[in-house]
Amino acid sequence: MDLTAEDKAFEAEVRAFIAAHLTPEIRRAQALTPSVFSDPQIVAPWQKALNAKGWVAPGWPRDYGGTGWTPMQRWIFETECARAGVPAISPMGVKMVGPVIIGFGTPEQKSHYLPRILSGEDYWCQGYSEPGSGSDLASLRTRAVREGDTYVVNGTKIWTTHAHHANRMFALVRTEAGARPQDGISFLLIDMKSPGISIRPILTIGGDHEVNQVFFDDVRVPVANRVGEEGKGWSYGKYLLEFERGSGIASAKLRQGLDQMLALARSDTTGRAIDDPDIAREAARIDIDIDALEMTELRLLAAMQAGEQPGAVSSLIKLRISEIRQAVTRLGVDVIGLDALAVEPMRPLYALNEEPVVAEEVLPIVPEHLNSRAWTIFGGTSEIQRDILAKLMLGL
Numbered sequence: 001m002d003l004t005a006e007d008k009a010f011e012a013e014v015r016a017f018i019a020a021h022l023t024p025e026i027r028r029a030q031a032l033t034p035s036v037f038s039d040p041q042i043v044a045p046w047q048k049a050l051n052a053k054g055w056v057a058p059g060w061p062r063d064y065g066g067t068g069w070t071p072m073q074r075w076i077f078e079t080e081c082a083r084a085g086v087p088a089i090s091p092m093g094v095k096m097v098g099p100v101i102i103g104f105g106t107p108e109q110k111s112h113y114l115p116r117i118l119s120g121e122d123y124w125c126q127g128y129s130e131p132g133s134g135s136d137l138a139s140l141r142t143r144a145v146r147e148g149d150t151y152v153v154n155g156t157k158i159w160t161t162h163a164h165h166a167n168r169m170f171a172l173v174r175t176e177a178g179a180r181p182q183d184g185i186s187f188l189l190i191d192m193k194s195p196g197i198s199i200r201p202i203l204t205i206g207g208d209h210e211v212n213q214v215f216f217d218d219v220r221v222p223v224a225n226r227v228g229e230e231g232k233g234w235s236y237g238k239y240l241l242e243f244e245r246g247s248g249i250a251s252a253k254l255r256q257g258l259d260q261m262l263a264l265a266r267s268d269t270t271g272r273a274i275d276d277p278d279i280a281r282e283a284a285r286i287d288i289d290i291d292a293l294e295m296t297e298l299r300l301l302a303a304m305q306a307g308e309q310p311g312a313v314s315s316l317i318k319l320r321i322s323e324i325r326q327a328v329t330r331l332g333v334d335v336i337g338l339d340a341l342a343v344e345p346m347r348p349l350y351a352l353n354e355e356p357v358v359a360e361e362v363l364p365i366v367p368e369h370l371n372s373r374a375w376t377i378f379g380g381t382s383e384i385q386r387d388i389l390a391k392l393m394l395g396l
């Protein structure tokens with residue numbers, strides 16, 4: 001973990017870039033965003049600056065707009081961004097559908113979609129889960145019937161994050177019946193402005209409009225928008241999930257969250273809650289867990305740099321990220337004590353024009369805690385991750 005002279009120079013470059021492009025308004029808006037994803041209006045100017053610098057997609061090959069960074073450089077970048085409180089670019093494009101298009105897309109798909117992902121011109125959502133088909137995703141029933149050069153799609157997707165913002169969706173749909181549920185599923189890229197698509201908002205327990213249900217009524221999708229072979233979408237979907245669960249560095253963001261809770265616990269705002277031995281003990285335990293996660297992420301980054309796929313270890317990382325995230329937000333609620341009873345319903349919080357009911361730094365803590373309940377569900381439940389680890393890593 002010792003930085004070389006080159007690493008230190010890169011660290012200085014990253015800090016200078018952040019100082020030049022992260023405005024106080026963006027920083028404040030991000031600090032008051034309790035949901036998983038930042039609003040597009042917060043992210044857009046930051047992504048524009050990153051794209052001009054060529055820093056949007058560190059995990060992509062250089063030929064497609066990647067940075068060619070070493071694992072240490074990626075760690076430095078993610079750590080400095082977390083410390084500064086920069087908004088996170090939506091992973092739907094850069095970390096999820098982008099790698100699938102790079103790995104399995106046609107030359108035409110790559111030349112069209114990849115630059116638009118980098119620039120943010122295309123904002124993506126994920127069409128995976130359905131009512132009754134979440135962890136058992138292979139039972140999905142949204143159908144795509146081929147008519148010449150077009151698929152006609154009917155069905156529904158649920159828990160679709162930021163579908164109300166997205167102009168594109170990547171979706172798993174059933175194009176034929178197979179001997180196994182995993183057979184006959186295809187991977188489609190869908191224009192969200194297509195006739196026949198409707199979106200119903202779902203408010204989370206934390207009060208945020210983050211997820212939706214999306215309905216497809218005779219939606220026509222060109223066959224040219226299918227990625228890879230027809231009926232092989234299950235393989236592409238699993239490939240995507242490996243990158244979703246294991247291609248980033250979440251430990252830096254988790255540590256930033258813990259540091260915020262500790263700063264609050266040491267302040268007069270909470271009456272120096274850090275003096276409570278239970279709070280101090282839990283903070284120390286979380287700190288150790290983040291250290292362990294950080295080392296695991298660095299090992300995975302090194303393996304990916306050598307050309308390996310994330311594999312089953314991505315499930316281990318996803319599991320630990322979810323559990324630590326919940327622990328950090330639970331600690332926050334303990335730190336603020338009775339202030340946890342005062343919940344501000346206004347969304348977005350950063351648009352609040354009147355005096356808040358509690359100190360501004362306290363405002364997002366309860367919504368973050370409530371929204372974090374879903375972390376052990378979305379992206380594959382903790383039970384599913386443990387099943388994967390038992391089968392692929394332990395041979396059970």
